Amino acid sequence: MSNLSPVDRAKFIAARRACDYVEDGMKVGLGTGSTAAWMVRQLGEMVREDGLRIKGVPTSSRTAHLARETGIEVISLDEAKWLDLTIDGADEFDGDLALIKGGGGALLQEKIVATASDRMVVIADAAKEVQALGAFPLPVEVVPFGWQTTKALVEETLAGVDVLGREATLRISGDGPYVTDEGNYILDLALRRIGNPWQTSLVLNQIPGVVENGLFVDVCDVVVIGRPDGVVEVRDVENGASTQRVDILGEDANLFADE
CATH class of the missing domain: 3.40.50.1360 (Rossmann fold)
Incomplete structure:
Protein backbone atom coordinates (compact mmCIF):
# COMPACT_ATOMS: atom_id res chain seq x y z
CA MET A 1 0.00 0.00 0.00
CA GLN A 131 -20.30 23.09 6.30
CA ALA A 132 -23.03 23.41 3.66
CA LEU A 133 -23.72 21.11 0.74
CA GLY A 134 -23.47 22.44 -2.80
CA ALA A 135 -19.85 23.03 -3.71
CA PHE A 136 -19.96 19.67 -5.51
CA PRO A 137 -22.38 19.85 -8.47
CA LEU A 138 -25.67 18.21 -7.56
CA PRO A 139 -26.52 15.37 -9.99
CA VAL A 140 -30.12 15.09 -11.13
CA GLU A 141 -31.19 12.07 -13.19
CA VAL A 142 -33.67 12.91 -15.95
CA VAL A 143 -35.39 10.94 -18.70
CA PRO A 144 -33.95 11.59 -22.18
CA PHE A 145 -37.31 12.62 -23.64
CA GLY A 146 -37.55 16.40 -23.51
CA TRP A 147 -34.44 16.73 -21.37
CA GLN A 148 -33.81 20.31 -22.53
CA THR A 149 -37.30 21.28 -21.37
CA THR A 150 -36.66 19.51 -18.07
CA LYS A 151 -33.39 21.40 -17.75
CA ALA A 152 -35.19 24.72 -18.26
CA LEU A 153 -37.82 23.76 -15.69
CA VAL A 154 -35.13 22.81 -13.18
CA GLU A 155 -33.34 26.15 -13.58
CA GLU A 156 -36.63 28.05 -13.32
CA THR A 157 -37.71 26.13 -10.22
CA LEU A 158 -34.40 26.75 -8.47
CA ALA A 159 -35.20 30.47 -8.43
CA GLY A 160 -37.53 29.78 -5.51
CA VAL A 161 -35.10 27.63 -3.53
CA ASP A 162 -32.37 28.66 -1.08
CA VAL A 163 -29.34 28.08 -3.34
CA LEU A 164 -26.62 30.38 -4.68
CA GLY A 165 -26.54 29.10 -8.28
CA ARG A 166 -28.99 27.73 -10.83
CA GLU A 167 -26.93 26.58 -13.82
CA ALA A 168 -27.66 23.03 -15.02
CA THR A 169 -25.26 21.22 -17.35
CA LEU A 170 -25.86 17.99 -19.22
CA ARG A 171 -23.22 15.42 -18.25
CA ILE A 172 -21.23 14.30 -21.27
CA SER A 173 -19.34 11.05 -21.85
CA GLY A 174 -17.27 10.80 -25.02
CA ASP A 175 -19.18 12.24 -27.94
CA GLY A 176 -22.63 12.22 -26.34
CA PRO A 177 -24.64 12.41 -23.14
CA TYR A 178 -23.66 10.22 -20.22
CA VAL A 179 -26.23 7.42 -19.96
CA THR A 180 -27.02 5.80 -16.61
CA ASP A 181 -27.64 2.09 -16.06
CA GLU A 182 -31.35 2.92 -16.27
CA GLY A 183 -30.93 4.62 -19.67
CA ASN A 184 -31.35 8.16 -18.36
CA TYR A 185 -29.31 11.38 -18.57
CA ILE A 186 -27.77 13.40 -15.74
CA LEU A 187 -27.90 17.15 -15.22
CA ASP A 188 -25.21 18.53 -12.92
CA LEU A 189 -26.44 21.58 -10.99
CA ALA A 190 -23.92 24.24 -9.95
CA LEU A 191 -25.77 25.37 -6.81
CA ARG A 192 -22.64 26.44 -4.85
CA ARG A 193 -24.55 26.31 -1.54
CA ILE A 194 -27.76 24.49 -0.62
CA GLY A 195 -29.48 26.21 2.29
CA ASN A 196 -32.21 23.60 2.76
CA PRO A 197 -31.29 20.18 1.30
CA TRP A 198 -34.61 18.58 2.24
CA GLN A 199 -36.67 21.29 0.52
CA THR A 200 -34.40 21.33 -2.53
CA SER A 201 -34.71 17.57 -2.94
CA LEU A 202 -38.49 17.67 -2.61
CA VAL A 203 -38.90 20.50 -5.12
CA LEU A 204 -36.61 18.93 -7.72
CA ASN A 205 -38.40 15.58 -7.61
CA GLN A 206 -41.74 17.24 -8.36
CA ILE A 207 -40.54 18.43 -11.78
CA PRO A 208 -41.83 16.29 -14.69
CA GLY A 209 -38.90 14.53 -16.33
CA VAL A 210 -36.83 14.37 -13.15
CA VAL A 211 -36.34 10.78 -12.00
CA GLU A 212 -34.27 11.39 -8.85
CA ASN A 213 -31.67 13.75 -7.41
CA GLY A 214 -28.41 13.19 -5.57
CA LEU A 215 -29.43 14.68 -2.21
CA PHE A 216 -29.55 11.97 0.47
CA VAL A 217 -31.29 13.52 3.48
Missing part, protein backbone atom coordinates in the same frame (compact mmCIF):
# COMPACT_ATOMS: atom_id res chain seq x y z
CA SER A 2 3.04 2.28 0.13
CA ASN A 3 2.41 3.37 -3.45
CA LEU A 4 -1.02 4.81 -2.65
CA SER A 5 -1.61 8.55 -2.66
CA PRO A 6 -2.67 10.12 0.67
CA VAL A 7 -6.26 10.38 -0.60
CA ASP A 8 -6.36 6.71 -1.62
CA ARG A 9 -4.86 5.72 1.73
CA ALA A 10 -7.66 7.60 3.47
CA LYS A 11 -10.28 5.90 1.30
CA PHE A 12 -8.78 2.48 1.97
CA ILE A 13 -8.70 3.10 5.72
CA ALA A 14 -12.36 4.23 5.76
CA ALA A 15 -13.43 1.23 3.69
CA ARG A 16 -11.53 -1.19 5.89
CA ARG A 17 -13.10 0.21 9.07
CA ALA A 18 -16.61 0.17 7.56
CA CYS A 19 -16.32 -3.54 6.84
CA ASP A 20 -16.43 -4.08 10.63
CA TYR A 21 -20.17 -3.40 10.39
CA VAL A 22 -20.68 -6.44 8.16
CA GLU A 23 -21.66 -9.66 9.93
CA ASP A 24 -21.98 -13.21 8.70
CA GLY A 25 -25.25 -13.90 6.90
CA MET A 26 -26.01 -10.26 6.09
CA LYS A 27 -27.51 -8.92 2.89
CA VAL A 28 -25.37 -5.89 2.05
CA GLY A 29 -25.87 -3.03 -0.38
CA LEU A 30 -22.62 -2.39 -2.26
CA GLY A 31 -22.00 1.21 -3.28
CA THR A 32 -20.43 2.66 -6.40
CA GLY A 33 -17.34 4.82 -6.76
CA SER A 34 -13.64 4.79 -5.96
CA THR A 35 -14.06 4.61 -2.18
CA ALA A 36 -16.78 1.96 -2.39
CA ALA A 37 -14.53 -0.12 -4.65
CA TRP A 38 -12.01 -0.43 -1.80
CA MET A 39 -14.84 -1.70 0.41
CA VAL A 40 -15.97 -4.29 -2.17
CA ARG A 41 -12.41 -5.59 -2.53
CA GLN A 42 -12.02 -5.81 1.25
CA LEU A 43 -15.31 -7.70 1.64
CA GLY A 44 -14.27 -10.04 -1.16
CA GLU A 45 -11.05 -10.78 0.70
CA MET A 46 -13.06 -11.52 3.85
CA VAL A 47 -15.27 -13.90 1.85
CA ARG A 48 -12.32 -15.73 0.32
CA GLU A 49 -9.97 -15.85 3.30
CA ASP A 50 -12.21 -15.67 6.38
CA GLY A 51 -15.24 -17.57 5.13
CA LEU A 52 -17.57 -14.57 5.50
CA ARG A 53 -20.99 -15.43 4.09
CA ILE A 54 -22.86 -12.46 2.68
CA LYS A 55 -25.08 -11.61 -0.24
CA GLY A 56 -24.35 -8.35 -2.02
CA VAL A 57 -26.79 -6.08 -3.83
CA PRO A 58 -24.75 -3.81 -6.14
CA THR A 59 -25.78 -0.26 -7.00
CA SER A 60 -24.36 -0.32 -10.53
CA SER A 61 -23.21 -2.68 -13.23
CA ARG A 62 -19.60 -1.68 -12.43
CA THR A 63 -19.98 -2.69 -8.81
CA ALA A 64 -21.73 -5.93 -9.77
CA HIS A 65 -18.79 -6.87 -11.99
CA LEU A 66 -16.24 -6.07 -9.28
CA ALA A 67 -18.19 -7.96 -6.60
CA ARG A 68 -18.38 -11.11 -8.72
CA GLU A 69 -14.68 -10.82 -9.50
CA THR A 70 -13.81 -10.73 -5.79
CA GLY A 71 -16.01 -13.71 -4.91
CA ILE A 72 -19.06 -12.00 -3.40
CA GLU A 73 -22.41 -13.62 -4.14
CA VAL A 74 -24.47 -11.06 -6.04
CA ILE A 75 -28.26 -10.94 -5.89
CA SER A 76 -30.84 -8.40 -7.01
CA LEU A 77 -32.75 -6.12 -4.66
CA ASP A 78 -35.95 -7.91 -5.66
CA GLU A 79 -34.39 -11.17 -4.49
CA ALA A 80 -33.12 -9.60 -1.26
CA LYS A 81 -36.32 -7.60 -0.62
CA TRP A 82 -34.65 -5.82 2.32
CA LEU A 83 -31.05 -5.27 3.35
CA ASP A 84 -29.28 -5.31 6.68
CA LEU A 85 -26.75 -2.69 5.65
CA THR A 86 -25.55 -0.55 2.77
CA ILE A 87 -22.01 0.79 2.54
CA ASP A 88 -21.36 3.54 0.01
CA GLY A 89 -19.27 6.62 -0.60
CA ALA A 90 -20.32 10.26 -0.91
CA ASP A 91 -19.25 13.30 -2.88
CA GLU A 92 -20.07 15.59 0.06
CA PHE A 93 -21.50 15.30 3.56
CA ASP A 94 -22.42 17.89 6.16
CA GLY A 95 -22.73 17.98 9.93
CA ASP A 96 -26.24 16.51 9.80
CA LEU A 97 -24.96 13.58 7.69
CA ALA A 98 -26.87 14.82 4.66
CA LEU A 99 -25.11 13.82 1.46
CA ILE A 100 -24.56 14.67 -2.16
CA LYS A 101 -24.08 11.52 -4.22
CA GLY A 102 -24.11 10.68 -7.90
CA GLY A 103 -20.71 11.82 -9.11
CA GLY A 104 -20.27 8.28 -10.41
CA GLY A 105 -23.64 8.33 -12.16
CA ALA A 106 -25.40 5.70 -10.02
CA LEU A 107 -27.50 7.92 -7.75
CA LEU A 108 -30.86 6.32 -8.58
CA GLN A 109 -29.88 2.76 -7.73
CA GLU A 110 -27.80 4.02 -4.80
CA LYS A 111 -30.77 5.81 -3.26
CA ILE A 112 -33.14 2.89 -3.82
CA VAL A 113 -30.71 0.45 -2.21
CA ALA A 114 -29.84 2.77 0.68
CA THR A 115 -33.47 3.39 1.59
CA ALA A 116 -34.17 -0.36 1.48
CA SER A 117 -31.59 -0.96 4.25
CA ASP A 118 -31.73 -1.01 8.02
CA ARG A 119 -28.58 1.15 8.11
CA MET A 120 -26.50 3.15 5.68
CA VAL A 121 -22.79 3.55 6.38
CA VAL A 122 -20.94 6.15 4.31
CA ILE A 123 -17.19 5.97 3.81
CA ALA A 124 -15.25 9.09 2.86
CA ASP A 125 -12.00 10.98 3.20
CA ALA A 126 -11.94 14.16 5.26
CA ALA A 127 -12.02 16.43 2.19
CA LYS A 128 -15.64 15.38 1.56
CA GLU A 129 -16.90 17.13 4.71
CA VAL A 130 -18.46 20.58 4.16
CA ASP A 218 -32.15 11.48 6.60
CA VAL A 219 -30.77 8.36 4.90
CA CYS A 220 -27.24 8.04 6.26
CA ASP A 221 -26.77 6.58 9.76
CA VAL A 222 -22.98 6.47 10.08
CA VAL A 223 -20.07 8.25 8.39
CA VAL A 224 -16.62 6.72 8.58
CA ILE A 225 -13.94 9.29 7.74
CA GLY A 226 -10.54 7.93 6.81
CA ARG A 227 -7.25 9.80 7.11
CA PRO A 228 -3.90 9.01 5.45
CA ASP A 229 -2.20 8.27 8.77
CA GLY A 230 -4.56 5.37 9.44
CA VAL A 231 -6.85 7.12 11.90
CA VAL A 232 -10.59 6.92 11.26
CA GLU A 233 -13.32 9.07 12.75
CA VAL A 234 -16.74 7.48 13.17
CA ARG A 235 -19.88 9.61 13.44
CA ASP A 236 -23.08 7.81 14.35
CA VAL A 237 -26.40 9.63 14.12
CA GLU A 238 -27.80 7.44 16.90
CA ASN A 239 -25.18 8.81 19.27
CA GLY A 240 -25.89 12.44 18.51
CA ALA A 241 -22.77 14.48 17.83
CA SER A 242 -20.42 12.01 19.50
CA THR A 243 -17.31 10.91 17.65
CA GLN A 244 -14.69 8.28 18.15
CA ARG A 245 -11.25 7.85 16.68
CA VAL A 246 -9.80 4.43 16.06
CA ASP A 247 -6.18 3.97 15.01
CA ILE A 248 -6.46 0.72 13.08
CA LEU A 249 -2.79 0.96 12.13
CA GLY A 250 -2.12 0.17 15.76
CA GLU A 251 -3.17 -3.38 14.94
CA ASP A 252 -0.97 -3.50 11.86
CA ALA A 253 1.70 -0.86 12.18
CA ASN A 254 3.47 -1.83 8.98
CA LEU A 255 0.37 -1.73 6.79
CA PHE A 256 1.84 1.10 4.74
CA ALA A 257 5.49 0.25 5.26
CA ASP A 258 7.74 0.20 2.22
CA GLU A 259 8.18 -3.29 0.84
Whole structure:
Protein backbone atom coordinates (compact mmCIF):
# COMPACT_ATOMS: atom_id res chain seq x y z
CA MET A 1 0.00 0.00 0.00
CA SER A 2 3.04 2.28 0.13
CA ASN A 3 2.41 3.37 -3.45
CA LEU A 4 -1.02 4.81 -2.65
CA SER A 5 -1.61 8.55 -2.66
CA PRO A 6 -2.67 10.12 0.67
CA VAL A 7 -6.26 10.38 -0.60
CA ASP A 8 -6.36 6.71 -1.62
CA ARG A 9 -4.86 5.72 1.73
CA ALA A 10 -7.66 7.60 3.47
CA LYS A 11 -10.28 5.90 1.30
CA PHE A 12 -8.78 2.48 1.97
CA ILE A 13 -8.70 3.10 5.72
CA ALA A 14 -12.36 4.23 5.76
CA ALA A 15 -13.43 1.23 3.69
CA ARG A 16 -11.53 -1.19 5.89
CA ARG A 17 -13.10 0.21 9.07
CA ALA A 18 -16.61 0.17 7.56
CA CYS A 19 -16.32 -3.54 6.84
CA ASP A 20 -16.43 -4.08 10.63
CA TYR A 21 -20.17 -3.40 10.39
CA VAL A 22 -20.68 -6.44 8.16
CA GLU A 23 -21.66 -9.66 9.93
CA ASP A 24 -21.98 -13.21 8.70
CA GLY A 25 -25.25 -13.90 6.90
CA MET A 26 -26.01 -10.26 6.09
CA LYS A 27 -27.51 -8.92 2.89
CA VAL A 28 -25.37 -5.89 2.05
CA GLY A 29 -25.87 -3.03 -0.38
CA LEU A 30 -22.62 -2.39 -2.26
CA GLY A 31 -22.00 1.21 -3.28
CA THR A 32 -20.43 2.66 -6.40
CA GLY A 33 -17.34 4.82 -6.76
CA SER A 34 -13.64 4.79 -5.96
CA THR A 35 -14.06 4.61 -2.18
CA ALA A 36 -16.78 1.96 -2.39
CA ALA A 37 -14.53 -0.12 -4.65
CA TRP A 38 -12.01 -0.43 -1.80
CA MET A 39 -14.84 -1.70 0.41
CA VAL A 40 -15.97 -4.29 -2.17
CA ARG A 41 -12.41 -5.59 -2.53
CA GLN A 42 -12.02 -5.81 1.25
CA LEU A 43 -15.31 -7.70 1.64
CA GLY A 44 -14.27 -10.04 -1.16
CA GLU A 45 -11.05 -10.78 0.70
CA MET A 46 -13.06 -11.52 3.85
CA VAL A 47 -15.27 -13.90 1.85
CA ARG A 48 -12.32 -15.73 0.32
CA GLU A 49 -9.97 -15.85 3.30
CA ASP A 50 -12.21 -15.67 6.38
CA GLY A 51 -15.24 -17.57 5.13
CA LEU A 52 -17.57 -14.57 5.50
CA ARG A 53 -20.99 -15.43 4.09
CA ILE A 54 -22.86 -12.46 2.68
CA LYS A 55 -25.08 -11.61 -0.24
CA GLY A 56 -24.35 -8.35 -2.02
CA VAL A 57 -26.79 -6.08 -3.83
CA PRO A 58 -24.75 -3.81 -6.14
CA THR A 59 -25.78 -0.26 -7.00
CA SER A 60 -24.36 -0.32 -10.53
CA SER A 61 -23.21 -2.68 -13.23
CA ARG A 62 -19.60 -1.68 -12.43
CA THR A 63 -19.98 -2.69 -8.81
CA ALA A 64 -21.73 -5.93 -9.77
CA HIS A 65 -18.79 -6.87 -11.99
CA LEU A 66 -16.24 -6.07 -9.28
CA ALA A 67 -18.19 -7.96 -6.60
CA ARG A 68 -18.38 -11.11 -8.72
CA GLU A 69 -14.68 -10.82 -9.50
CA THR A 70 -13.81 -10.73 -5.79
CA GLY A 71 -16.01 -13.71 -4.91
CA ILE A 72 -19.06 -12.00 -3.40
CA GLU A 73 -22.41 -13.62 -4.14
CA VAL A 74 -24.47 -11.06 -6.04
CA ILE A 75 -28.26 -10.94 -5.89
CA SER A 76 -30.84 -8.40 -7.01
CA LEU A 77 -32.75 -6.12 -4.66
CA ASP A 78 -35.95 -7.91 -5.66
CA GLU A 79 -34.39 -11.17 -4.49
CA ALA A 80 -33.12 -9.60 -1.26
CA LYS A 81 -36.32 -7.60 -0.62
CA TRP A 82 -34.65 -5.82 2.32
CA LEU A 83 -31.05 -5.27 3.35
CA ASP A 84 -29.28 -5.31 6.68
CA LEU A 85 -26.75 -2.69 5.65
CA THR A 86 -25.55 -0.55 2.77
CA ILE A 87 -22.01 0.79 2.54
CA ASP A 88 -21.36 3.54 0.01
CA GLY A 89 -19.27 6.62 -0.60
CA ALA A 90 -20.32 10.26 -0.91
CA ASP A 91 -19.25 13.30 -2.88
CA GLU A 92 -20.07 15.59 0.06
CA PHE A 93 -21.50 15.30 3.56
CA ASP A 94 -22.42 17.89 6.16
CA GLY A 95 -22.73 17.98 9.93
CA ASP A 96 -26.24 16.51 9.80
CA LEU A 97 -24.96 13.58 7.69
CA ALA A 98 -26.87 14.82 4.66
CA LEU A 99 -25.11 13.82 1.46
CA ILE A 100 -24.56 14.67 -2.16
CA LYS A 101 -24.08 11.52 -4.22
CA GLY A 102 -24.11 10.68 -7.90
CA GLY A 103 -20.71 11.82 -9.11
CA GLY A 104 -20.27 8.28 -10.41
CA GLY A 105 -23.64 8.33 -12.16
CA ALA A 106 -25.40 5.70 -10.02
CA LEU A 107 -27.50 7.92 -7.75
CA LEU A 108 -30.86 6.32 -8.58
CA GLN A 109 -29.88 2.76 -7.73
CA GLU A 110 -27.80 4.02 -4.80
CA LYS A 111 -30.77 5.81 -3.26
CA ILE A 112 -33.14 2.89 -3.82
CA VAL A 113 -30.71 0.45 -2.21
CA ALA A 114 -29.84 2.77 0.68
CA THR A 115 -33.47 3.39 1.59
CA ALA A 116 -34.17 -0.36 1.48
CA SER A 117 -31.59 -0.96 4.25
CA ASP A 118 -31.73 -1.01 8.02
CA ARG A 119 -28.58 1.15 8.11
CA MET A 120 -26.50 3.15 5.68
CA VAL A 121 -22.79 3.55 6.38
CA VAL A 122 -20.94 6.15 4.31
CA ILE A 123 -17.19 5.97 3.81
CA ALA A 124 -15.25 9.09 2.86
CA ASP A 125 -12.00 10.98 3.20
CA ALA A 126 -11.94 14.16 5.26
CA ALA A 127 -12.02 16.43 2.19
CA LYS A 128 -15.64 15.38 1.56
CA GLU A 129 -16.90 17.13 4.71
CA VAL A 130 -18.46 20.58 4.16
CA GLN A 131 -20.30 23.09 6.30
CA ALA A 132 -23.03 23.41 3.66
CA LEU A 133 -23.72 21.11 0.74
CA GLY A 134 -23.47 22.44 -2.80
CA ALA A 135 -19.85 23.03 -3.71
CA PHE A 136 -19.96 19.67 -5.51
CA PRO A 137 -22.38 19.85 -8.47
CA LEU A 138 -25.67 18.21 -7.56
CA PRO A 139 -26.52 15.37 -9.99
CA VAL A 140 -30.12 15.09 -11.13
CA GLU A 141 -31.19 12.07 -13.19
CA VAL A 142 -33.67 12.91 -15.95
CA VAL A 143 -35.39 10.94 -18.70
CA PRO A 144 -33.95 11.59 -22.18
CA PHE A 145 -37.31 12.62 -23.64
CA GLY A 146 -37.55 16.40 -23.51
CA TRP A 147 -34.44 16.73 -21.37
CA GLN A 148 -33.81 20.31 -22.53
CA THR A 149 -37.30 21.28 -21.37
CA THR A 150 -36.66 19.51 -18.07
CA LYS A 151 -33.39 21.40 -17.75
CA ALA A 152 -35.19 24.72 -18.26
CA LEU A 153 -37.82 23.76 -15.69
CA VAL A 154 -35.13 22.81 -13.18
CA GLU A 155 -33.34 26.15 -13.58
CA GLU A 156 -36.63 28.05 -13.32
CA THR A 157 -37.71 26.13 -10.22
CA LEU A 158 -34.40 26.75 -8.47
CA ALA A 159 -35.20 30.47 -8.43
CA GLY A 160 -37.53 29.78 -5.51
CA VAL A 161 -35.10 27.63 -3.53
CA ASP A 162 -32.37 28.66 -1.08
CA VAL A 163 -29.34 28.08 -3.34
CA LEU A 164 -26.62 30.38 -4.68
CA GLY A 165 -26.54 29.10 -8.28
CA ARG A 166 -28.99 27.73 -10.83
CA GLU A 167 -26.93 26.58 -13.82
CA ALA A 168 -27.66 23.03 -15.02
CA THR A 169 -25.26 21.22 -17.35
CA LEU A 170 -25.86 17.99 -19.22
CA ARG A 171 -23.22 15.42 -18.25
CA ILE A 172 -21.23 14.30 -21.27
CA SER A 173 -19.34 11.05 -21.85
CA GLY A 174 -17.27 10.80 -25.02
CA ASP A 175 -19.18 12.24 -27.94
CA GLY A 176 -22.63 12.22 -26.34
CA PRO A 177 -24.64 12.41 -23.14
CA TYR A 178 -23.66 10.22 -20.22
CA VAL A 179 -26.23 7.42 -19.96
CA THR A 180 -27.02 5.80 -16.61
CA ASP A 181 -27.64 2.09 -16.06
CA GLU A 182 -31.35 2.92 -16.27
CA GLY A 183 -30.93 4.62 -19.67
CA ASN A 184 -31.35 8.16 -18.36
CA TYR A 185 -29.31 11.38 -18.57
CA ILE A 186 -27.77 13.40 -15.74
CA LEU A 187 -27.90 17.15 -15.22
CA ASP A 188 -25.21 18.53 -12.92
CA LEU A 189 -26.44 21.58 -10.99
CA ALA A 190 -23.92 24.24 -9.95
CA LEU A 191 -25.77 25.37 -6.81
CA ARG A 192 -22.64 26.44 -4.85
CA ARG A 193 -24.55 26.31 -1.54
CA ILE A 194 -27.76 24.49 -0.62
CA GLY A 195 -29.48 26.21 2.29
CA ASN A 196 -32.21 23.60 2.76
CA PRO A 197 -31.29 20.18 1.30
CA TRP A 198 -34.61 18.58 2.24
CA GLN A 199 -36.67 21.29 0.52
CA THR A 200 -34.40 21.33 -2.53
CA SER A 201 -34.71 17.57 -2.94
CA LEU A 202 -38.49 17.67 -2.61
CA VAL A 203 -38.90 20.50 -5.12
CA LEU A 204 -36.61 18.93 -7.72
CA ASN A 205 -38.40 15.58 -7.61
CA GLN A 206 -41.74 17.24 -8.36
CA ILE A 207 -40.54 18.43 -11.78
CA PRO A 208 -41.83 16.29 -14.69
CA GLY A 209 -38.90 14.53 -16.33
CA VAL A 210 -36.83 14.37 -13.15
CA VAL A 211 -36.34 10.78 -12.00
CA GLU A 212 -34.27 11.39 -8.85
CA ASN A 213 -31.67 13.75 -7.41
CA GLY A 214 -28.41 13.19 -5.57
CA LEU A 215 -29.43 14.68 -2.21
CA PHE A 216 -29.55 11.97 0.47
CA VAL A 217 -31.29 13.52 3.48
CA ASP A 218 -32.15 11.48 6.60
CA VAL A 219 -30.77 8.36 4.90
CA CYS A 220 -27.24 8.04 6.26
CA ASP A 221 -26.77 6.58 9.76
CA VAL A 222 -22.98 6.47 10.08
CA VAL A 223 -20.07 8.25 8.39
CA VAL A 224 -16.62 6.72 8.58
CA ILE A 225 -13.94 9.29 7.74
CA GLY A 226 -10.54 7.93 6.81
CA ARG A 227 -7.25 9.80 7.11
CA PRO A 228 -3.90 9.01 5.45
CA ASP A 229 -2.20 8.27 8.77
CA GLY A 230 -4.56 5.37 9.44
CA VAL A 231 -6.85 7.12 11.90
CA VAL A 232 -10.59 6.92 11.26
CA GLU A 233 -13.32 9.07 12.75
CA VAL A 234 -16.74 7.48 13.17
CA ARG A 235 -19.88 9.61 13.44
CA ASP A 236 -23.08 7.81 14.35
CA VAL A 237 -26.40 9.63 14.12
CA GLU A 238 -27.80 7.44 16.90
CA ASN A 239 -25.18 8.81 19.27
CA GLY A 240 -25.89 12.44 18.51
CA ALA A 241 -22.77 14.48 17.83
CA SER A 242 -20.42 12.01 19.50
CA THR A 243 -17.31 10.91 17.65
CA GLN A 244 -14.69 8.28 18.15
CA ARG A 245 -11.25 7.85 16.68
CA VAL A 246 -9.80 4.43 16.06
CA ASP A 247 -6.18 3.97 15.01
CA ILE A 248 -6.46 0.72 13.08
CA LEU A 249 -2.79 0.96 12.13
CA GLY A 250 -2.12 0.17 15.76
CA GLU A 251 -3.17 -3.38 14.94
CA ASP A 252 -0.97 -3.50 11.86
CA ALA A 253 1.70 -0.86 12.18
CA ASN A 254 3.47 -1.83 8.98
CA LEU A 255 0.37 -1.73 6.79
CA PHE A 256 1.84 1.10 4.74
CA ALA A 257 5.49 0.25 5.26
CA ASP A 258 7.74 0.20 2.22
CA GLU A 259 8.18 -3.29 0.84
